[in-house]
Amino acid sequence: MNDDTQSMVSRCDATTCRFNEDMNCTAGQIEVSMSGQTAQCLTFAPADAMNESQSARADN
Ligand code: SF4
Numbered sequence: 001m002n003d004d005t006q007s008m009v010s011r012c013d014a015t016t017c018r019f020n021e022d023m024n025c026t027a028g029q030i031e032v033s034m035s036g037q038t039a040q041c042l043t044f045a046p047a048d049a050m051n052e053s054q055s056a057r058a059d060n
Contacts, residue, residue, distance in 0.1 A: 018047040 012025045019027035030043035 016047055018045050
């Protein structure tokens with residue numbers, strides 16, 4: 001009886017990630033790289049990525 005439908009990440013502190021909702025990962029499937037005691041999420045994507053298209057560079 002191994003109900004393994006949950007994400008491997010139950011809680012994520014990276015609130016700047018677009019998949020993070022109330023400290024929960026909504027990405028479904030993610031990639032994590034482990035180095036020593038530290039886990040780094042490779043699926044991390046900045047929440048403001050969808051706003052980032054050239055709007056900040058008006059006066060070139
Ligand atoms: S994708 Fe990674 S960084 Fe983003 S909420 Fe999920 S576990 Fe956290």
